[in-house]
Amino acid sequence: MDILEQYEKQNPQISPESAQLDVLQGFQEESFLVRFVMRLSGGRILNMRQANYALVGIIVLSLALAFLIYNVIGPETVTPIESVTIPSVLPLLPQ
Numbered sequence: 001m002d003i004l005e006q007y008e009k010q011n012p013q014i015s016p017e018s019a020q021l022d023v024l025q026g027f028q029e030e031s032f033l034v035r036f037v038m039r040l041s042g043g044r045i046l047n048m049r050q051a052n053y054a055l056v057g058i059i060v061l062s063l064a065l066a067f068l069i070y071n072v073i074g075p076e077t078v079t080p081i082e083s084v085t086i087p088s089v090l091p092l093l094p095q
Contacts, residue, residue, distance in 0.1 A: 030038075034051040045051050 030048055030051075033055060034048055037051045037054050038045050038048075041051075041054070045054055
């Protein structure tokens with residue numbers, strides 16, 4: 001019996017298999033968005049990995065669309081306000 005086997009016998013709760021299972025257990029839970037995408041797909045998206053890829057694709061498409069809209073409209077169409085006066089909402093304090 002080598003020293004690793006002896007250590008695992010003395011400390012069974014710290015075996016590599018159980019430590020790996022504890023780490024992976026947190027990743028098996030599906031978030032609300034993943035479940036929503038899977039339900040919304042109508043059965044086309046079958047597992048969590050495909051749902052995550054679909055969410056990344058949605059984000060990339062929305063960023064590309066926002067960039068395209070910004071470039072088509074352009075910042076030239078927005079006219080800046082030269083000066084803005086902000087009315088005082090607090091009463092003046094006595095001096």
